[in-house]
Amino acid sequence: xxxxxxxxxxxxxxxxxxxxxxxxxxxxxxxxxxxxxxxxxxxxxxxxxxxxxxxxxxxxxxxxxxxxxxxxxxxxxxxxxxxxxxxxxxxxxxxxxxxxxxxxxxxxxxxxxxxxxxxxxxxxxxxxxxxxxxxxxxxxxxxxxxxxxxxxxxxxxxxxxxxxxxxxxxxxxxxxxxxxxxxxxxxxxxxxxxxxxxxxxxxxxxxxxxxxxxxxxxxxxxxxxxxxxxxxxxxxxxxxxxx
Amino acid sequence: xxxxxxxxxxxxxxxxxxxxxxxxxxxxxxxxxxxxxxxxxxxxxxxxxxxxxxxxxxxxxxxxxxxxxxxxxxxxxxxxxxxxxxxxxxxxxxxxxxxxxxxxxxxxxxxxxxxxxxxxxxxxxxxxxxxxxxxxxxxxxxxxxxxxxxxxxxxxxxxxxxxxxxxxxxxxxxxxxxxxxxxxxxxxxxxxxxxxxxxxxxxxxxxxxxxxxxxxxxxxxxxxxxxxxxxxxxxxxxxxxxx
DNA sequence: GACCAGCCTTGACCTGCATCAAGGACGGAG
DNA sequence: CTCCGTCCTTGATGCAGGTCAAGGCTGGTC
Numbered sequence: 001x002x003x004x005x006x007x008x009x010x011x012x013x014x015x016x017x018x019x020x021x022x023x024x025x026x027x028x029x030x031x032x033x034x035x036x037x038x039x040x041x042x043x044x045x046x047x048x049x050x051x052x053x054x055x056x057x058x059x060x061x062x063x064x065x066x067x068x069x070x071x072x073x074x075x076x077x078x079x080x081x082x083x084x085x086x087x088x089x090x091x092x093x094x095x096x097x098x099x100x101x102x103x104x105x106x107x108x109x110x111x112x113x114x115x116x117x118x119x120x121x122x123x124x125x126x127x128x129x130x131x132x133x134x135x136x137x138x139x140x141x142x143x144x145x146x147x148x149x150x151x152x153x154x155x156x157x158x159x160x161x162x163x164x165x166x167x168x169x170x171x172x173x174x175x176x177x178x179x180x181x182x183x184x185x186x187x188x189x190x191x192x193x194x195x196x197x198x199x200x201x202x203x204x205x206x207x208x209x210x211x212x213x214x215x216x217x218x219x220x221x222x223x224x225x226x227x228x229x230x231x232x233x234x235x236x237x238x239x240x241x242x243x
Numbered sequence: 244x245x246x247x248x249x250x251x252x253x254x255x256x257x258x259x260x261x262x263x264x265x266x267x268x269x270x271x272x273x274x275x276x277x278x279x280x281x282x283x284x285x286x287x288x289x290x291x292x293x294x295x296x297x298x299x300x301x302x303x304x305x306x307x308x309x310x311x312x313x314x315x316x317x318x319x320x321x322x323x324x325x326x327x328x329x330x331x332x333x334x335x336x337x338x339x340x341x342x343x344x345x346x347x348x349x350x351x352x353x354x355x356x357x358x359x360x361x362x363x364x365x366x367x368x369x370x371x372x373x374x375x376x377x378x379x380x381x382x383x384x385x386x387x388x389x390x391x392x393x394x395x396x397x398x399x400x401x402x403x404x405x406x407x408x409x410x411x412x413x414x415x416x417x418x419x420x421x422x423x424x425x426x427x428x429x430x431x432x433x434x435x436x437x438x439x440x441x442x443x444x445x446x447x448x449x450x451x452x453x454x455x456x457x458x459x460x461x462x463x464x465x466x467x468x469x470x471x472x473x474x475x476x477x478x479x480x481x482x483x484x485x486x
Numbered sequence: 487g488a489c490c491a492g493c494c495t496t497g498a499c500c501t502g503c504a505t506c507a508a509g510g511a512c513g514g515a516g
Numbered sequence: 517c518t519c520c521g522t523c524c525t526t527g528a529t530g531c532a533g534g535t536c537a538a539g540g541c542t543g544g545t546c
Contacts, residue, residue, distance in 0.1 A: 067387050069479040075390040077383040088376055095380065118372075125368055129361075132375045133331055137338065139382035140320040144310050146389035147318040147438030151503065187524060195390030200503055202525055219512080219524060236312040394533065430494060443533055445495055462494060462542085 003036035003105065011107070016083035016169075017057040018131060021123040029121075033113045037106045039063075045086065045098040045106070052094055054108045055087030061104030062184040065096045066192060075146075076193040077139065081165065081184070085131055089115045101185060144236070146195045154194040155204040156233040159214065163227055174227065181222045208233075246279035246348065254350070259326035259412075260300040261374060264366040272364075276356045280349045282306075288329065288341040288349070295337055297351045298330030304347030305427040308339045309435060319436040320382065322427070324408065328374055332358045344428060387479070389438045397437040398447040399476040402457065406470055417470065424465045451476075 008014055008031050019030055036059070039045055045063055046052060058080050065078035077096060080086060086098060089111065109117075118125045145154055162181050167174045185193065191201040208214045213230050215223040224230055251257055251274050262273055279302070282288055288306055289295060301323050308321035320339060323329060329341060332354065352360075361368050388397055405424050410417045428436065434444040451457045456473050458466040467473055 065383075067479070069387075069391065071478060073391045073478075075387040077386045088380075090373055090376065096383065119365070119369070122362070122365070122368070125365070125372065126362070129368065129372050129375065130333055132372065132379060133333065136375060136379045136382060137331075139379060139386065140308075140339065143320045143382065143386055143389055144312075144318040146386055148312065148316045186522095197504055198524080199505080199526085203503095206525070235314060235316075236310070429492095440534055441494080442496085442535080446533090449495070 003038055005031075005034070005036060007031070008034075011059065013057060013059055013083040013107075017107075018085050018124065018128055019057070021127040022121065023123055026117065026121045026123055029117055030109070030124075033109055034107050037108050039100040039104045039106065041100055041103050043100045043104075045100060045104070046094045048095055048097045050094055051092055052087050052111055055085070055089060055111055055114050056106040056108040058082050058084045058086065059105040059107050061100060061102045063098055063100050063104050064185070064189060064193075065098050067096050074192045075195060076189065077142075078135070079184070079193065082169065085128070087111065087114075089118050089128070101189060149234075151194075151196055151200050151204050152207065153234050154196060155190075155201060155208065156213075156230055158190065158194055159222060159224060160227070160230060160234065163224060176226060176228045179224045179227060181224065183220045183222060187219070246281055248274075248277065248279060250274070251277075254302065256300060256302055256326040256350075260350070261328050261367065261370055262300070264370040265364065266366055269360065269364045269366055272360055273352070273367075276352055277350050280351050282343040282347045282349065284343055284346050286343045286347075288343060288347070289337045291338055291340045293337055294335055295330050295354055298328070298332060298354055298357050299349040299351040301325050301327045301329065302348040302350050304343060304345045306341055306343050306347050307428070307432060307436075308341050310339050317435045318438060319432065320385075321378070322436065324427070325412065328371070330354065330357075332361050332371070344432060392477075394437075394439055394443050394447050395450065396477050397439060398433075398444060398451065399456075399473055401433065401437055402465060402467060403470070403473060403477065406467060419469060419471045422467045422470060424467065426463045426465060430462070 008019065008027050011017075014020070019027065022030060037056070039061075045056075048067060060082055063080040063086070064076050065080060066074055066076040068074045080098070086106070088094070118128060145157055149157065159181065162183070163179050164174060166179075166181065183190070187201055187205075188198045191198040194201060196204075205214070205216065208230075209216055212225070213233065215225065217223065251262065251270050254260075257263070262270065265273060280299070282304075288299075291310060303325055306323040306329070307319050308323060309317055309319040311317045323341070329349070331337070361371060388400055392400065402424065405426070406422050407417060409422075409424065426433070430444055430448075431441045434441040437444060439447075448457070448459065451473075452459055455468070456476065458468065460466065
């Protein structure tokens with residue numbers, strides 16, 4: 001679905017997305033070729049193997065990037081929140097499924113046009129490189145979780161990554177005081193993200209609740225009364241990259 | 244240890260490394276600031292938390308990128324072979340340990356000087372972006388292995404990734420006929436790469452050997468008589484990115 | 487050419503998470 | 517308000533892979 005354009009100057013992700021470093025000239029070009037698209041909750045943005053005709057930035061909502069094996073096993077490899085970039089300049093096909101888990105608004109560019117901008121604007125190219133390097137760091141950090149952490153550590157680290165992500169989106173300090181989180185994902189999606197089953201994930205939420213490390217007023221809401229204490233559950237928590 | 248410089252024109256990784264797309268001018272600058280460094284087997288290239296004073300390309304040998312948790316659990320997040328890039332322009336510190344697992348030769352640049360080239364040469368910047376995007380794809384692909392695959396599938400996929408990597412380094416087709424592999428890693432390092440224990444890894448090698456899917460003339464050598472058959476052991480093997 | 491240290495393999499046993507199986511809670515539709 | 521579908525939780529049981537323990541191999545050294 002097409003939406004009315006919002007001026008880049010009024011865009012909520014103007015200073016965090018791939019356009020963050022764009023100068024006035026870059027922005028004029030981007031503005032002329034962008035279009036807003038909305039994808040309803042549950043909708044597909046691209047399927048694994050599909051052509052990447054467009055690249056886009058997430059403006060609002062939440063999407064997931066995952067792969068499903070033939071026998072149904074599924075692993076999420078990325079959580080896409082506002083300002084995250086979707087698509088791969090220079091590659092025609094996605095090797096992962098990208099799906100909206102809430103209603104999503106995308107700021108979209110045709111791939112060839114965007115690639116041209118990357119070639120002509122060092123600001124955009126540099127920003128894209130920085131974002132890609134950040135993503136790489138996040139992916140590698142997550143590999144440590146998937147390869148070596150216990151179920152309890154995974155859930156704790158997931159919650160902490162949301163705490164950090166929310167803080168950074170709002171440009172706030174990370175406080176140790178109570179933090180209220182809205183979970184963008186169902187238990188099943190969280191399990192896919194953490195390389196666990198839904199049952200194990202649910203049991204870990206329950207265990208953390210019993211021990212007072214979190215409160216869960218509703219299934220999609222989590223209160224972390226003491227962030228520092230939850231951090232103690234994750235060995236190695238270096239305050240790693242913001243996933 | 245410093246080594247004599249080799250002219251870029253004679254460099255074995257000239258057309259695969261970060262300098263692959265460099266034009267004559269770029270190359271002249273790179274040549275003037277590069278130096279060769281050799282790191283002995285077992286030596287550290289950078290430790291997690293250390294400053295990245297240099298960035299480099301692996302010219303020869305094999306290195307690993309990994310993180311060790313406080314209690315000794317260890318996860319490898321990348322295998323670095325000739326032409327791979329080490330370091331992160333724009334970031335001062337490494338969050339992983341990088342270690343030589345064989346004698347390694349690096350083509351090294353001081354980070355600020357290299358960053359300057361990235362800013363001034365679109366060819367180098369573009370190549371770096373492409374390489375980083377490839378790394379990201381590999382890291383995400385590996386996440387699927389770490390999160391969802393069985394021990395047997397992990398070992399099979401590891402062997403297949405080496406088959407592909409060797410073929411691509413030599414610009415050959417991937418044949419289905421017998422392939423002889425030299426394992427660059429010890430069983431322990433393989434286990435760390437695959438998110439398994441050394442015992443489980445060893446048992447899977449033995450099981451594949453019993454079933455005739457591989458032969459192991461020595462611990463560091465593996466013969467794959469039929470690549471296609473080994474591929475059948477890995478559900479989803481899309482011929483994924485070359486790790 | 488015998489010794490030694492560092493790998494590698496194999497066996498026995500254990501445990502954390504998966505699987506299988508029931509409910510329970512909650513929110514949207516009528 | 518009540519019904520129903522979806523999502524979530526909890527319990528019982530099983531098993532893949534981890535852990536603990538013992539050799540075996542091999543290649544480098546003197």
